[in-house]
Amino acid sequence: MIEVEHLRDRAPSTAGDLQAGPGPGFALILVEADQAVLARMGAALPAGWGAQAFADLDELDGAPVRPDDPVVLVLGPSQAGEVQLGRVAALLRGTPGVGAVLVVDRLSSDLMRLSLRAGIDDAIDVAQVASELPSAVSDLVGRLEEDLSTARAAAQDGRTLHGRRPARAAVTSVFSPKGGVGKSVLAVNLAAALAQSCGQPVAILDLDLQFGDVSVMMRLQPAHTLSDAISAGDLLDETLLRSFLVRHDKSGVYVLGAPTSPSDADQVEPATILRVLELMREMFAHVIIDTPPHLSEVVLQAVAESDLVAFLVAMDVPSVKNARLGLQAFELLRLPMDKVLLVLNRADSKVHLAPHDVERALELRVHLSLPSDPVVPQSVNQGVPVQIAYPRSRFAGQVAQLAEIVMSRAEQSALER
Numbered sequence: 483m484i485e486v487e488h489l490r491d492r493a494p495s496t497a498g499d500l501q502a503g504p505g506p507g508f509a510l511i512l513v514e515a516d517q518a519v520l521a522r523m524g525a526a527l528p529a530g531w532g533a534q535a536f537a538d539l540d541e542l543d544g545a546p547v548r549p550d551d552p553v554v555l556v557l558g559p560s561q562a563g564e565v566q567l568g569r570v571a572a573l574l575r576g577t578p579g580v581g582a583v584l585v586v587d588r589l590s591s592d593l594m595r596l597s598l599r600a601g602i603d604d605a606i607d608v609a610q611v612a613s614e615l616p617s618a619v620s621d622l623v624g625r626l627e628e629d630l631s632t633a634r635a636a637a638q639d640g641r642t643l644h645g646r647r648p649a650r651a652a653v654t655s656v657f658s659p660k661g662g663v664g665k666s667v668l669a670v671n672l673a674a675a676l677a678q679s680c681g682q683p684v685a686i687l688d689l690d691l692q693f694g695d696v697s698v699m700m701r702l703q704p705a706h707t708l709s710d711a712i713s714a715g716d717l718l719d720e721t722l723l724r725s726f727l728v729r730h731d732k733s734g735v736y737v738l739g740a741p742t743s744p745s746d747a748d749q750v751e752p753a754t755i756l757r758v759l760e761l762m763r764e765m766f767a768h769v770i771i772d773t774p775p776h777l778s779e780v781v782l783q784a785v786a787e788s789d790l791v792a793f794l795v796a797m798d799v800p801s802v803k804n805a806r807l808g809l810q811a812f813e814l815l816r817l818p819m820d821k822v823l824l825v826l827n828r829a830d831s832k833v834h835l836a837p838h839d840v841e842r843a844l845e846l847r848v849h850l851s852l853p854s855d856p857v858v859p860q861s862v863n864q865g866v867p868v869q870i871a872y873p874r875s876r877f878a879g880q881v882a883q884l885a886e887i888v889m890s891r892a893e894q895s896a897l898e899r
């Protein structure tokens with residue numbers, strides 16, 4: 483069995499083709515049994531990249547690899563069998579910074595399925611090697627460098643996705659039956675506050691499938707979204723899901739963004755969301771779900787799966803009326819009321835309603851009140867959570883308090899489990 487982590491442990495040797503001095507910044511390994519094809523693959527690549535050539539996967543153990551550099555495997559047509567791809571899968575799985583390009587005679591649907599399952603990053607036709615292999619390799623190196631820097635950043639701040647992690651994440655949905663009351667603002671800031679306080683990995687799942695704006699509020703442009711997780715179907719596992727998440731560097735929060743095209747929302751089945759959520763529970767300490775302003779089947783499923791629901795109410799009569807209807811729907815569906823945390827937004831607005839009026843109308847205790855604060859729209863426009871941009875604001879202080887409530891409830895239910 484070839485262990486890439488084991489390859490990484492080796493000091494770079496001066497033997498072989500590895501460049502002395504600065505080098506290309508990545509290791510490039512070609513594997514192909516047919517010498518003529520191997521030579522063609524090698525000739526397509528710039529000499530400065532220092533490709534190392536092998537006839538068989540077994541020989542890789544001898545390949546010198548600089549620690550912390552991306553490793554790109556270019557596998558020739560002789561490596562496209564089920565057995566070889568199974569071994570490549572074992573090599574790639576859960577190892578950030580290692581990727582593979584497959585060179586094929588013909589990409590059949592069977593081979594495509596096998597390659598996807600093995601985690602192959604790109605496949606190109608052997609006839610196109612000269613024109614396409616160099617860019618396939620350099621694109622992959624770029625992606626692997628990003629993966630490595632994410633993994634390093636995560637390891638550095640103690641929020642490793644690969645190391646020790648909690649048994650099961652606590653899932654908190656942010657919900658309100660009314661639009662525009664501050665759900666996404668609260669979801670983003672609650673996640674940032676949890677990431678700051680709990681020192682473990684935290685993620686947001688944006689379930690506002692048609693108009694999700696968590697990514698915009700964090701100024702992220704994710705290359706992948708929930709749509710990719712849905713398209714992956716049965717192939718979706720932790721490794722694949724991890725590649726669809728994007729890390730917001732300022733807060734350390736991982737985001738699985740909503741589909742970018744509203745029409746993709748139609749494809750989302752509650753069962754798929756369950757699968758995504760189940761995987762995220764294994765990967766994070768806290769998962770925050772942002773929701774749209776209506777009770778769709780997907781939202782109900784998410785709420786039912788949540789350990790806590792931050793139920794947001796604005797200080798106006800229509801909001802309170804809708805909140806009553808929303809809570810009645812929860813009761814009809816037998817969702818336990820003790821997981822609802824009632825949160826008032828803009829509780830200090832100059833309106834004729836007082837928090838105790840809301841408590842009386844909803845027959846529920848208010849757990850927390852968020853003030854109306856100009857730093858909120860400012861932070862939304864800057865694309866930085868209030869917790870990071872204005873940590874001393876009253877709004878940030880109140881959200882930090884909500885994060886404390888969420889953490890203590892999570893600890894309590896972990897003890898009861």
Ligand SMILES: Nc1ncnc2c1ncn2[C@@H]1O[C@H](COP(=O)(O)OP(=O)(O)OP(=O)(O)O)[C@@H](O)[C@H]1O
Nearest residue numbers: 661662663664665666667775853854855858859862
């Ligand atoms: N406490 C607050 N103080 C000042 N402005 C706020 C506050 N909470 C929310 N806002 C503003 O209200 C607007 C709507 O917030 P947000 O997008 O979070 O609402 P939403 O409930 O997610 O809306 P939608 O239902 O459309 O998803 C934002 O522009 C935000 O700046």
Ligand SMILES: [Mg+2]
Nearest residue numbers: 665666690695
């Ligand atoms: Mg929203």
